Amino acid sequence: MSHNSSLLVPLPEITRHKHSLFELNGDAAAKWLEALPMANLGETTKQLYQALTELSHVRCKPKDRYEILEKMRPRVHTITKGLAQHYLNKPIVLPDKAEKVVLLADTLNSQLALGYCQSFVGLESESRLIRPKEAMATCLHRALSEYGQVLLRTYQLYRTPPHHFWLHNHHLYRSAQLQKLTTQKVADKILGSGTVQQAYVRSLLLACSRCHQLPQPHIEQVYTGLRYWSNLVDIRDYRLESCTFLLDPDRDTAPTYRQLTQQAPSPGWLGIDTNGLTEGDILSAAQATGKTKLDLQLPKATLEQLSNAWHAPTTRSSQRVERDDTALITLGLNATHYYCANLADFDQFQIESSDAELQPDPFSERHHRDIWSQGASDDTRETDHAGTVNFGLTPNRHDEPIEAIDYSLTQAPGDSSRRPTERQYSYLRARILDSSAGGFRIEWPVEQGVRIRTGEIIGIKTEDFDDWRIAVVRWIRSDEQHQMGVEVLATAAIPYSARLMQSGLPASDYQRAIVLPSDGTDESPRVLLANIASFAEGQTIELVRPGHALRARLLNSIESSGSYKLFNYKDAVKNAPPKAVVGEPEKNEGEFNNLWEIL
Template sequence: MEGQKSPIRIAVPKIQQSKLSFCDGSLDGFEAWTNSLPMANTGAAAKLLFQASRELNVTRIPPIKRYKMLEIIRNAIYDICEVLNKRILSQSIKLGESDLKVFTLAQTLQNQLAIGYKHIVLDEIAQGPGKETKALTFAIHRAIADLSQTILRAYQLYSPAPANAWLELHQLYGLAEAKRIHEYSVKDNRGKYVSACSITDAYVRTLLLGCAKPNQLRQKELSLLYAATELWTSLVKVSIGSDKQSLFILAQHKDHAPVYRSLIKSLPSGVSRGLNPSNLATALQKHLNKESSGITVPGNLSDALVNHIANAWGAMVQRSFHRTQHSGQAEIAIGLLACHYFCAEEKSFPFLLKSWNMDLPEKKKSSKKASMDVWDQSFDAGGSGFDSDAIEFDSISFISKHGDKEEPDTGPKGTAIVSKILDTSPGGYGIAIDNPPASVQTGELVVIKEPKMLNWSLGCIRWIRSQKDQPTQLGIELIAPKAEAIAARILNKTGENGEFLRGLRIPALPAAGQDATLVLPIMPFKVGSKAEIMDGIQQQKVQLLQRHNTSRSFVQYSYNPLTQLLNKQNQADGGDDEFASIWDKL
C-alpha cells in the first residue's frame, strides 16, 4: 500500500436513544417483530422497515447484538427492495415523481442497512488495536455488499452512484486490508452462485461493475453481470497503484470508480490501488471462441454481453474520432418498428406487405400445376390458359398504380421525437432528450435525421447518462448513412417457412469496399441461415454469413445471394401474377 495511512472516512448518524420503541429490544422480540411484517403488502412492509432501520441506527446497541439484529432484518429488506426494483426497472429510465420516490425508498432501505453495519465497524475499531472481534470482519463485508447494491441500482437507471458510496467502499476495504482480515471467508445467503466470499471478493465485484462501462448495458444485463461476478473474483488482482500491470487505478480517498490507467498522467496522491482483470478478460474471450477457458459463465449471459465485458476489462480502446461541440436539433426514432417505418417513407409494415402482395399464403403461389406446359398459356397455341370471352370487362374497376385513391394505412406507425444535439463526430452523435420513452435502451436500433437531410441515418444507442432534473443524454453510434426497408423470413429445410419480419438493408458502398448488409432481429436468424428478402420490387434468397454488428436488439449480417434478383414487376410466372395488384380490389 502506498502513501500515508488515511483515517477511516465513513458516515453514520449520531446515537440519540437507548432503547427501541417498536419492540422490547431483545433478539427474540426483534425477530418476532420481523416475522410479523406484512410482506405481502409491499407498501406497509416497506414503511415499517424504513422506520425500524432508521430507529435502529440512532439507538445505542452493543456491536455483537446490533450485528445479530441486522442479520435478522437483512433478508426482509433485500426481499422488499427486489419488489421495488421490479417496479422502477420496468419504467422509462426517466422516472416520474412517484417512481422516483420508490427508487429513493429502495436506496434508503439499502443504505440504512449499510449504516447499521458501519456503526459496528466504528464501534469495533474504537475499542483499540487488537481488541476487535470477528464482528468487524462480518460488518465490513456486509457494509460493502449493501453499498454495492445502491451503486448497482443507480447504474441501472444510468445515474451517478450515490454520494460517497465509492469513497466508503474504498475506505472499508482499506481498513480490512490494514487489519489483515480482507481474505477471510464470510457466509452470505444472498449470493446467487456462492454461499460465502471474502471482503476482497465483495469489493472486487463492485470494482468490476464500475469498470464494465455500465452506461452501455441494459438494466437486466447489469443485474446478471453483477451476479456472475461472484464466480470470477479469483481471476482479478487488487494491487498497489504503482503496479504497471494494472489496467485500472483507484484512489482510496476519492469518491470515484476505478479509471483506466492510460487516462491518468500520474498516480493520485495518497493511497492508490490497481485493478487488473486482464486474466478474466482473456478467459471470457476464450469462452466466446469456444476454447478451454477454465471459467464458469452463467447461461443467462448472452454472447453480446460477454463480449462487451471482455472488451471493457481488457486494454482500453481509444476513440476513433474526436467529438466536436455542436448545437442544433435532430429527429430520432427508436426501435426496429420505428426505424423500418421511417426508412419505408412512413409506411407501416402490414401496409407494405399488402402492397407487395406478400400476405398471400404460399399455397396460392404454388397452386399452378407443375405439369402444365409453358406453351399452354400462349395465345396462338389455342391453349386454355383463360377464356377471354368469359371475362366481363365492364365489371372490372381498373385501378391505376398511381391512382389518387389508396387504402388507408392503419398499421402500427413509428414515432419520431426531437432531440438536442450536444456533439458530433464522423462516428456518431451525442444528444439529449427531455422525456425519453420507455424504448430507450442501450443496444437499441435508432434512425436519426438532422434538418434538411434527405435520408434517415441508421444508428445504435451505445450509452445512456441520466441525472435528476437534467435531460437524458444518449450516445448514438452511426451504422450507415442510409438504410432501406425490407421484409425478411427464414427459409426452413422442412415444414413451412417463417413469417416475414421487419428488416433493413444497408446499401453497398463500392468506393469504401463495403458490400451490402442486412440488419435483422435477433431471432430466428443466425449465421448460416437461409433467408428470403423482399423490398416490393425485388426478391432474393440469401445465406447469412458473418456478423458485423451485434446488439441485444439486432444483428447486422453480410450475406451471399443464392438466387438472382427477381423483379416482381416484370415476372410472368403463370398469368395471374401480373394482375395480382387488382384481384383484391375487384
Template sequence: MSESYRRLREDLPTPPATGAFAAEPKKVKAWVAALPRANAQATEQALTQALEQLLAQRLEGGQRAAALEELRPAVVDSIALLEGQYANNPLPLPTDKAQAAVAAERFHLLLAHGYRKAAVELCAPAGSVPFLKGSAVLQSLHHAAWHYARALALAWRIYRPAAPGAWQGLHRVHRFAAELRLDRKAVEDRLGGTGMDINTLYVQTLLVAAVNPYAFAQAEQDLLWPLARGYAARCGLASQPPESGAPVVPDDADRGPGPGAGEQSHAHWLDLRAFADDVERALTRVRDGHSELVPGPGQGVRVGNDLLRRLQRAFGQTAARAMVRLPAGHRLDSVLGLSAVHYFLAGQRDFDTFMRQSAQGNVHVIAGAAWTQVASAMTRVPRVAARVLDQSLGGYRMTWASAEQARARVGELVGLGFGDGDESDWMVGVMRWLRYEVDGSLSAGVELLARRATPVALRVVGPDGEARHVGRAVEVFAIDGSSGRRFVANAAIESGCRVEVIHDAMTASPELAGRGPDVLGDVEVLLNAGDYYLIGERSTADLAA
C-alpha cells in the same frame, strides 16, 4: 492516525433524526419482535426511523454493532418486500414503484453507513484493532462493504445512477480493511452469503462495474455477479497498469473504475485480462448459440453467445473510454425500433406502401401478413428530440429530456435524424447502455451501426421452394468500410434459403433494373438481439472453410 482510518471516519452522514433509539441489545431484540410485520409500510417506516436514529447517536462500537445485528434480518426482509413491488415492472418505473426502489436502496445505505461507523468506533481513537475485537471489526467492515455493493447492484438493476456515497464508502471500507490485513479473511454471513471476504466482494463489484452493467439486461446482470465472483481471484488489483487502457480504481472518489481523472489520486488498476481472455476463448467454442466460461476449477457457467458478444464489446470499450471524446451539444431526432427506423428511411411510408412501390414492380403480398395490419399505426410514429453530450467515431453519449417519452431498452435499434423536417438524413445505431436519471431524463450510449442506411424488404424462399416470409429490413453500410453486405431484419433466416432483396423504387440505384433480381449469397445471423437480427453475407473465406 492512518490516512485510511481518517477517511473511514469522514463524511458519514448524520440524518436529521428526532429522538434516540434504545440501543441496548435486549431492548432492540424486544423492539424487533414487536414490529407490526403484517403492515409492511408501518414496519418499513419504523425500521427507517430506527436506523436513522442509530446513525445520529454517539455509541460505543460494540453496542452499535450488536444493535445492527438485531435489526438487520428485519431490514433485509423489508428490502425483499420492496424489491417485490418493482420487480418485473416495465422501465422506467412508475412513481410508486420507483419510490419502493429508492426505499430499498436507502435501507442498504443506512446499514452500510451504520456498520462502517461501528468499525470506526471499535477502532477509535487511532484506527487500531483493540484486543479481542478483531472479529467484531471484521464483521462490521464486511457487512458495510456488502451493503454498499448491494446498493450499487440495486441502482444498476433499475438503470439509475448510484446513490451518492455508495462508491466512496466501498472504497474506504476496503482500503481500511486492507491496511489492517482483514480484507482476505472470509466471513460467514447467513444473510449476505457465506465464505466471502472483503477483497473478493470489492473486486467482484469492480468487475461488474467495469463491463458497464447499464449495457446488460436484468437477467444478464444476475449472471454477471456470480461470474465476477469467480473471476475475482484471477482479476485483482495491480499497482502498475497491466495493459493499455486498463480501468483505474479511484483512491477515494465517489465513482467506480474507469479512465483516470487528472485531479483524482489512484494507486491501483483493475486487471481484466483473465476474464477478457476467457471470453475470447469461449467465443471460439460456441455451439448452438451457447458456450461455457470457467472462472475457476469446477466452476463452468453456461452462457449465451449474445452475452459473450456483449462482454467482448465491453472489454474492448474499457480502453476506448480512456480516449478523448469530442464535446457536443447539438440535437438529433430519434426513433426507436426497426419498424420506426424503416418508416423514416422510406420517407415516412408504411411498409405496405413501400412494398407496392418497390423497384421490382408488383410484389406478391401475402393476405393477412402482419405488416399489412399496422399501416395506420405507423402514421403515428413519434420523433423524439435528443441532445448529444459527446461523441467519438463509434457513436454518441446522448440524453433525452423525458425517459417516459423515449421508452428505450438496452440493445434496441435507434434511428438518429439530422437535417430539416421531412428532409432529414438518418443514421442507424443501437442502444448499448442506458440510465434513468433522477430528474426524469434518460442518458444512453448509442453505438452507430451505419451513417448511411437504405430501407429494403427481404423475401425468403426455403430450400424446398416454398416462400417463408417477406419482411422489412434495413441495409446498413459499415462505418469502417468493411466488405460484405449487412442487414437488420425482423426475422432470422435459415441456412440454405434463397434471399432476395426488394428495393425502394425511390432510392434504388439506376443499374438495379438491368442486373435482375438482387439475390444474396449464403447468409448468417451475426447477432440475435431479440427484437431484430443482424444478418450478413457469409464471407468467401468462411465458405471455403
C-alpha cells in the same frame, strides 16, 4: 463513532436508549419481523424503514446490533426486490413516484450498511484478546455488499453514484487492511459469499465495466458474475505500473485507467491488476460449472465487451463537433422501417415475389440517387407555409412527438382484423449535442415517457440530410441531463420484408428487414433483420418490396443485440450450383454416379 476507530465513515448520532418496536436483541427483532404483513409491500417497507432509522440512533451493544441487522437483512432485500418493479424496465426519464421509490431503496441499503459500520466500530473497541475477528469481517463485508446494491441500482438507471459513495467504500477497505481482514472469508446467502477484498473489488470492477453501454438487464448479470471474476483480480499498493486501473483511496472517485490518470500516483494509491482475468475466464462464466456455480444469461458479445473494458481504454477515432439542432428520432426497428418506407404500411411489403416484380418501384428514385453512397444528396425536403423544414414528412394529425409502438405478437398476414394499424408509428424530437464521423450524442427530452435501451435500433432525420440514417444506441447516461450516444450504421437504407425459404418454399411469416449499404470492405450489402430468433447463418431468405424481390443466403453474422441481427448476405441465385448442360449426357451421368446408390 469512536475516535480510536480505524473506520472513518461518518455514523449517525446516538440519541435514543430504547427502540419503540422491539427489545434490543436478535430474538425480539425476529419475533417482530414475523408479524410484518409481507403481502403488503407499502406497509412492510414503511415499518422496516422506521425500524432501521430508529436502530441507527439507539445505543446498543455491538453484538446485539449485529444480530438484529442479521435478522432484518433478508426482509430488507425481499422488499428492495419488490420495489424494483417501479423503476426497472421503465422510461429513461422516471416519474416523481418512481424517483422516490429509487431513493427509498437506496436508503434501506445504506441504512443497513451504516448499521454494520456501527457494529464494526463497537466490536473494534473491545479488548484485543476477545475481539471477534469473524464478526468484524462480516460487518465490513456486509457494508460493502449493501453499498454494492446502491451502486448496481445506480448503474441500472445509467446514473453516477451519490456523493461520498466511493470514499465510504475506500474507508471500509482501509479498515479491513488495518485489521488484517481483507482475506477473511464471509458467508453470504443473499448477495454471494467471498472475502472482504472480493466484496470491495466487485464494486470497483462494476464501475470499470462501462455499464452505460450495457442493456439494463445485463448489468445485474455482470454484477452476479463479479462474484467469481473478483477472485481473479489482484488489488495492491505496489508495482502500480503493471496495473490496469488506479485509484486514490483518499478521493471520492472510482478507479480510472492507468494510462488516463491525470497525476502521478503517490504513496497510498491502489492498483487493480486484471491480467489474471483472461478472456477465457470471462467467457467460461457464461455456463454453469461445478467450480463457479454461475449461469449467466449474457451473450458472447457482451462478455467480450467486458473483457475489453477490463483490459484497455478505448480511444476516440474522430473529433466531436458541438451542435445544437433538432433531429427526428424513430425508436425501434418497426417504426424505423415505416419511415424508411415513406410511411408505407407493412401490408404493402407482404406480397409474393412474382407480384412484387410487377408493381411500380417507389424506391427507384432513391436508387437512382445512388443510395449506397455515403455522401449527402440534394435537399429535396418539403417546407411548410411557415417556412420551417418539416423533413419531408406528413405532420402528425395530433402533432404527437412520441412513437407509439405495439409490442404485441405479430399476427398472420391474413388476419387483418387483429393487426394494429401502421399509422400509429410516429417520431419524437430530440436535440443533438454533438456529432462525430461515426454518430451523435443526443439529449433525450425530459417529458418523453418512452423506454430506450442500449442496442436499440433508431432512425435519425436531420435537416442537413435527405435520408433517414439507421443507427444503434451504444450508451445511455441519465444524471442532470438524459443523454444517449448513437452509432450510425448507415446513412441510407431500403426497407424490405423477409421470410425464411426452405426447399424453395416459404417457411415463415413476413418480417421487417432493412437492407443497408456495403461498408466498402465487402462487395455484398448487409441486411438488418427484425427478429433475431427467426434467422441464422447459412439460411436462405426471400427479400421482397414493391418493385423488387430477391433470394439471399445469409453469411456470417456481423453484429447482434437483443433487438436486431446484422448479416452479410450473397445473392442466392448468383451462387447457385451450375445447371446441367443440354447435349452433354455423359458428363451429367458422371456427376450423378455417386447419387444412384444413395437413392
